Amino acid sequence: MVLQGVRALVFDVFGTVVDWRGGVARDAAPFLARHGAADADPAGFADAWRRRYQPAMEAVRSGARPFTRLDVLHRENLEAVLPDFGIDPAGVPPAELEALNLAWHRLDPWPDAVAGLARLRARYVIAPLSNGNIALMIDMAKRAGLPWDAILGAEVARAYKPAPEAYLRTAEVLAMRPEEICLVAAHNDDLAAARRCGLRTAFVPRPTEHGPGQAKDLSPAQDWDVVAEDFGTLAARLGL
Amino acid sequence: MVLQGVRALVFDVFGTVVDWRGGVARDAAPFLARHGAADADPAGFADAWRRRYQPAMEAVRSGARPFTRLDVLHRENLEAVLPDFGIDPAGVPPAELEALNLAWHRLDPWPDAVAGLARLRARYVIAPLSNGNIALMIDMAKRAGLPWDAILGAEVARAYKPAPEAYLRTAEVLAMRPEEICLVAAHNDDLAAARRCGLRTAFVPRPTEHGPGQAKDLSPAQDWDVVAEDFGTLAARLGL
Incomplete structure (x- = not known):
């Protein structure tokens, strides 16, 4: 058997x-459009955000950083990736960043x-x-x-x-x-x-x-x- | 609201x-009967087993003992309470003790x-x-x-x-x-x-x-x- x-x-x-790629792209599309990146490919944005996933966890796996839950890593990675799409995270209301971060929950x-x-x-x-x-x-x-x-x-x-x-x-x-x-x-x-x-x-x-x-x-x-x-x-x- | x-x-x-009392008593009854304690009240046995619950957790809460999951505490408490019912746990096959311990799962x-x-x-x-x-x-x-x-x-x-x-x-x-x-x-x-x-x-x-x-x-x-x-x-x- x-x-x-x-x-x-x-x-x-x-x-x-x-x-994850389709879901993040779906929620990122209106965000990118609102913040002057209407020409960006939302799936490419999802890929770029996701590319920071393994390195962020590696800091925990290596012991360089205590265990930190993924919502926190996703949020840090989001703020790190936004400038690559011409968006300054400091100029986005925190509630909006948080809402996009929760795309991974949806x-x-x-x-x-x-x-x-x-x-x-x-x-x-x-x-x-x-x-x-x-x-x-x-x-x-x-x-x-x-x-x-x-x-x-x-x-x-x-x-x-x-x-x-x-x-x-x-x-x-x-x-x-x-x-x-x-x-x-x-x-x-x-x-x-x-x-x-x-x-x-x-x-x-x-x-x-x-x-x-x-x-x-x-x-x-x-x-x-x-x-x-x-x-x-x-x-x-x-x-x- | x-x-x-x-x-x-x-x-x-x-x-x-x-x-818990009804469930433990139900599963304890045949065990007690098999091991020469047919006259014991199964609900009283459940109560006696449960009385050791708070003291066992207190050892963890106080820091005297590292966190230990409840299945382990239940098993220790079972072996501690059996003599009160005239049963020597060393004389019971371990698989049978384990089966009774899982009464809490049922x-x-x-x-x-x-x-x-x-x-x-x-x-x-x-x-x-x-x-x-x-x-x-x-x-x-x-x-x-x-x-x-x-x-x-x-x-x-x-x-x-x-x-x-x-x-x-x-x-x-x-x-x-x-x-x-x-x-x-x-x-x-x-x-x-x-x-x-x-x-x-x-x-x-x-x-x-x-x-x-x-x-x-x-x-x-x-x-x-x-x-x-x-x-x-x-x-x-x-x-x-």
Whole structure:
């Protein structure tokens, strides 16, 4: 049986469950227009904001900075990226910056995500194992109807993926052995880190996460335990 | 409007949402019978086990012991209480002790709880703010159908109620001010501690939590923001 002995499925979220690029672009478009950057490409703005994501977390992973939740990093990154689009963040009312920062709380799930999760939930504990913070994940889930059993991830583990603690402390709070947990992700590097910690792995490629020209994560880089094209197919592969 | 400005309802669980005494007694009865204590009162056994709950957490609250999740404290307390019922824990297979320890994961909700939570969830973020650990709360919720938006509480806050950190760190992860959160509890002392931290308060008495002779928490000890006889009435009082 596929994933025999697995009791929990934990999910990468940004890119795997929800379309961060489309959601951020949608909310950035009117902001950019209001602030004199009407010609900027909102998806390019989303990409530029997101490019600062890994370096910001790396400061935490390296120990240079204590654990800081993602909402704070996103806000810092927003203020850092605005000048690249000709906008001085000091000239934008803070409430407006905050509203745009919350775009990450309002991302839409991929079309198969909600129905697939509902099927998977019948047999497994399902939870995000995201670098997003708890409040972000709650807002996103309530808006989109994601039927999580719990909100886990970086803020509960106090560690950002792909640090091993992010996976191992998640296993600890679930009171499960790592091999009883499967990470579902659209990213080969996330799955590789989870596998190194003993978790099982399911790859669900999201070939348009980075837009039409996506070059990475189109196919499995290792023999992951399961490969499925969407959450519905994943549920079917697991006999649900 | 009642609870104006409140965005999240957090719940005490043992006693407020679920009937711990009835559930533990139900699972303890066959165990006691199997181990030569067939004459023991299972509800009295539940009471005796539970009496060790506050002292065990006090060791953590006082700093005498690092944060230790409730499943571990329950297991230690179980082994400590068995001799009072004539049972030597060293003579019981560990798997059987563990199975009984998980009785706390299998507690039934009070009859109004699931339907009431479903109504409250339409407007508020709802989450346990329990001293129970994450895995315990997940198992309980999946079995009983408690529709939490997230699992919060002592293990996320790394502090046991009524320590202020338990309430204040919960507000922090929710990214809300304390006054935007209301604690729902059947216990006046829990509500008093929450109020000292700035949370709003809703008292839902559970007059049979401690059995037919219950003497405490039958009525409000302060002018809590809301008093309601069950979760359905609470939802109605909030216009839901």
